Amino acid sequence: MRNWDPLYSLQSYRRVRRTGLLRASPPIVLAAGFLCLILLGTLLLWLPISGLGPISLFQAFFMATSAVTVTGLTIIDPAVALSQFGQIVLITLVQLGGLGFVTFAVISAITLGHRMSLQHQALALVAFNQTSVSKIRGTAFLVFKTSIAIEAIAAVVLTLWWWRDLPLLTASYRAVFHTIAAFNNAGFSLFSSSLAQFVDDPVTVLTISSLIILGGIGFPVLGDIGNKKRWVTLLPYTKVILLGTLTLNLVGFVSIWLLESNNAGTLGALSLPGQALAAWMQSVTSRTAGFTTIDITQLHDTSTLLIIMLMFIGGGSLSTASGIKIGTFIVLLAAVYSYIFHKKEVVLLKRSISPDTVQKSLALVLVTGALAFGSVLLMTIFEKAPFISILFEVVSALSTTGMSRDLTPHLSLPSQALLTVLMFVGRLGPLTLVYSLATRKRSRVRYPEADFQVG
Amino acid sequence: MRNWDPLYSLQSYRRVRRTGLLRASPPIVLAAGFLCLILLGTLLLWLPISGLGPISLFQAFFMATSAVTVTGLTIIDPAVALSQFGQIVLITLVQLGGLGFVTFAVISAITLGHRMSLQHQALALVAFNQTSVSKIRGTAFLVFKTSIAIEAIAAVVLTLWWWRDLPLLTASYRAVFHTIAAFNNAGFSLFSSSLAQFVDDPVTVLTISSLIILGGIGFPVLGDIGNKKRWVTLLPYTKVILLGTLTLNLVGFVSIWLLESNNAGTLGALSLPGQALAAWMQSVTSRTAGFTTIDITQLHDTSTLLIIMLMFIGGGSLSTASGIKIGTFIVLLAAVYSYIFHKKEVVLLKRSISPDTVQKSLALVLVTGALAFGSVLLMTIFEKAPFISILFEVVSALSTTGMSRDLTPHLSLPSQALLTVLMFVGRLGPLTLVYSLATRKRSRVRYPEADFQVG
Ligand SMILES: [K+]
Ligand SMILES: [K+]
Numbered sequence: 001m002r003n004w005d006p007l008y009s010l011q012s013y014r015r016v017r018r019t020g021l022l023r024a025s026p027p028i029v030l031a032a033g034f035l036c037l038i039l040l041g042t043l044l045l046w047l048p049i050s051g052l053g054p055i056s057l058f059q060a061f062f063m064a065t066s067a068v069t070v071t072g073l074t075i076i077d078p079a080v081a082l083s084q085f086g087q088i089v090l091i092t093l094v095q096l097g098g099l100g101f102v103t104f105a106v107i108s109a110i111t112l113g114h115r116m117s118l119q120h121q122a123l124a125l126v127a128f129n130q131t132s133v134s135k136i137r138g139t140a141f142l143v144f145k146t147s148i149a150i151e152a153i154a155a156v157v158l159t160l161w162w163w164r165d166l167p168l169l170t171a172s173y174r175a176v177f178h179t180i181a182a183f184n185n186a187g188f189s190l191f192s193s194s195l196a197q198f199v200d201d202p203v204t205v206l207t208i209s210s211l212i213i214l215g216g217i218g219f220p221v222l223g224d225i226g227n228k229k230r231w232v233t234l235l236p237y238t239k240v241i242l243l244g245t246l247t248l249n250l251v252g253f254v255s256i257w258l259l260e261s262n263n264a265g266t267l268g269a270l271s272l273p274g275q276a277l278a279a280w281m282q283s284v285t286s287r288t289a290g291f292t293t294i295d296i297t298q299l300h301d302t303s304t305l306l307i308i309m310l311m312f313i314g315g316g317s318l319s320t321a322s323g324i325k326i327g328t329f330i331v332l333l334a335a336v337y338s339y340i341f342h343k344k345e346v347v348l349l350k351r352s353i354s355p356d357t358v359q360k361s362l363a364l365v366l367v368t369g370a371l372a373f374g375s376v377l378l379m380t381i382f383e384k385a386p387f388i389s390i391l392f393e394v395v396s397a398l399s400t401t402g403m404s405r406d407l408t409p410h411l412s413l414p415s416q417a418l419l420t421v422l423m424f425v426g427r428l429g430p431l432t433l434v435y436s437l438a439t440r441k442r443s444r445v446r447y448p449e450a451d452f453q454v455g
Numbered sequence: 456m457r458n459w460d461p462l463y464s465l466q467s468y469r470r471v472r473r474t475g476l477l478r479a480s481p482p483i484v485l486a487a488g489f490l491c492l493i494l495l496g497t498l499l500l501w502l503p504i505s506g507l508g509p510i511s512l513f514q515a516f517f518m519a520t521s522a523v524t525v526t527g528l529t530i531i532d533p534a535v536a537l538s539q540f541g542q543i544v545l546i547t548l549v550q551l552g553g554l555g556f557v558t559f560a561v562i563s564a565i566t567l568g569h570r571m572s573l574q575h576q577a578l579a580l581v582a583f584n585q586t587s588v589s590k591i592r593g594t595a596f597l598v599f600k601t602s603i604a605i606e607a608i609a610a611v612v613l614t615l616w617w618w619r620d621l622p623l624l625t626a627s628y629r630a631v632f633h634t635i636a637a638f639n640n641a642g643f644s645l646f647s648s649s650l651a652q653f654v655d656d657p658v659t660v661l662t663i664s665s666l667i668i669l670g671g672i673g674f675p676v677l678g679d680i681g682n683k684k685r686w687v688t689l690l691p692y693t694k695v696i697l698l699g700t701l702t703l704n705l706v707g708f709v710s711i712w713l714l715e716s717n718n719a720g721t722l723g724a725l726s727l728p729g730q731a732l733a734a735w736m737q738s739v740t741s742r743t744a745g746f747t748t749i750d751i752t753q754l755h756d757t758s759t760l761l762i763i764m765l766m767f768i769g770g771g772s773l774s775t776a777s778g779i780k781i782g783t784f785i786v787l788l789a790a791v792y793s794y795i796f797h798k799k800e801v802v803l804l805k806r807s808i809s810p811d812t813v814q815k816s817l818a819l820v821l822v823t824g825a826l827a828f829g830s831v832l833l834m835t836i837f838e839k840a841p842f843i844s845i846l847f848e849v850v851s852a853l854s855t856t857g858m859s860r861d862l863t864p865h866l867s868l869p870s871q872a873l874l875t876v877l878m879f880v881g882r883l884g885p886l887t888l889v890y891s892l893a894t895r896k897r898s899r900v901r902y903p904e905a906d907f908q909v910g
Contacts, residue, residue, distance in 0.1 A: 259836075300835070301835040301842055302832055302835040302836050305828075305831065305832055305835060305842075306832065309828070332817075332821060335814065335817060335818070336817070336818045336821050336822060339814050339815065339817075339818040340818060340822075351903060352903065355810060358814070358817075359790065359794050359813070360794065362787075362790060362791070362794075362813075362817050363790070363791045363794040363795060366787060366791050367791060367795075373760075373764070376760065377757055377760055377761070380755070380756040380757040380760060381714075381757050386841065386842070386843075387756055387760075387841070387842055387843035387846075388841075388842035388843070391842075448806060448807065
């Protein structure tokens, strides 16, 4: 079970690196790959054939960043400002950036018949947390096949369903686009008001929300379910994530339904089943897909705060979702619980969690929180918008959720630039970033312990 | 140096408790004592002679809670709604609740010539983090003498300074009241606009801000300085807290000055030295005294956010200030740093910090953050006020700062009741509270370790 631990994988990676064939660290290679993809996407979206009107270089860069980081924040409306070519570029960037970058690198190395280079191996070790190189190929293929199969089924369902009102070609184009966007947790839509027209359409809402959950729960979980099939044999990690996902989605669902049922601007006008579908969609999409079927600028402040929390937590590790990740959140809850109740260990479903994992979660949540706080602080200098809207857009970008209280398109250039940085940092993981920037020397000096008063 | 560790003290306390003479745990005794003091204060403030007009039972309860928890939030203005008797009751509650409760219990036990009871001993072990009972008496006396001496000097200075414009009796009454309020970090004032009239008066501002810092830095630090007098011989803890306090105050000072220097509603109208004094006062008072010399409803959102952060961090442990405490904040920074840079230990000024202390800090910041988040969530249900104002009042109550964006007096009853709970919980320490509520059984079961994916 060591295979779910990136630190251990990194140690394996270091063994690989010691051969001398690999220079850069995997996080840096990943970051560089993302950056290349963003720049390529920027150029493609900047081409005159991508837009129905002129698109500035910065607009193209913002949209490419939003696509590659599977965020979905927009400063131009893909439904009306992009040509079909531009839309295809956008959704391809989403698929590459989401499913994406690493899987493709590994798969292509395999399908080309070459032995994977050591560099690819090390990348894959980090990306899939596998310690054995031979297992990576199987895992990479499994991820790829499963993902494509899920997307194909959903695209067929949506095509058939939408075909009732639309020509087959239009229906299938829209189905494929929204399937890719949903599975990759990128909230881009071919409609200016996102999925509002489907607010009480059960087939569309349930298909899209299932795609979001499957894409966002994390490949280790999907892989484990694929291997085991029975609950009792699942890894503790898988069980915890499944239960946590269910809990968060249900809490969001019930809270949003209760808080908004009388709000004429959101759920108030809908039938009871329609309210249920809309509340469910809004709960699921907040972690961290970003589609909307209701007008989120009209949400009650309480619901908005809840959604900010759901966005901050996000999806499963190694998924198309971002945020601090549900595993991190659960470890922190368990750590607090174990401290309060004087347990010697942090325990989850009768398995103890290592202090290193707890410390990692702590660092992650504090660094992410500090980034959000610092960014909000900066943006309040540039912008006159209400504080809650600024907080919402910042957390939406940092968690690569992409929901917007209609503020992002109207922000000043420095704020929009800040959002691109947050999307990039949010997708690569604040921790990965600081990790890769850090020197790796371990101090040989031992210090005497000092007791230190806290609280 | 074990004497700064409450957990260790609690173990000593358990040894005391094993004698069988003590039933309740110290946190519960402390909480009960606070509650009694609040109820007594409520009755006194409810008396017709306390008010210049009628005061409701809830108003009396709110003011008593605010005083005993040294917060300073008000729903009636002590300057115009309380008689001199009521004001004296209020400031007495502040002195008892701040300096206060525990010191007095110990001191009175000693001065009455009795041997301290085991109950008093255990209480004092927790309150002063002393492991040796014989050392407690010295410490308790030292704390008491030092505090009274500091208050006396400041009261004389302010009396002499204010005597220029006022009769001696009025000047000394005001001086004593504000001295006690400032040293105990309770932002009550005899003026409706707090200390606004002294905004550019260097003697008043510097005296009050010195009192706030001395009261809020923590008795362990004052005691260590009193014993050692030279920098090199100070405990690492003392050095860290001194440096941290200086840093936070300077960061707040410079940021507020820069952000507000052009704001006509706050610093804009003042001379350059006046701006410096006002920015300094606002920075110092935010951790967590609560006096104001400028109109904080007019502050820029950026400054407001910074102040919210300063309130959340608060002062030193075992002081008249609250918040998560500067020691907790510094330990968390050090823990994140040590993780990012792959250190084996958390190190501060060449001393390592135990994993237990780190975990304690983590629990404290997460519980406090969760309390603040949950309270804001609840209050957004009851109130229509802007989100940032609600956040401000909640953090102000929870950190027992007592600054207000003029929202607290206009809140609904449930919200005001929530604020009293937050003040109480904030003063006793979220951790102490959950600690005392928890069962104390240690699990004998050992669980296998599971690796767990986070981030
Ligand atoms: K997204
Ligand atoms: K206060």
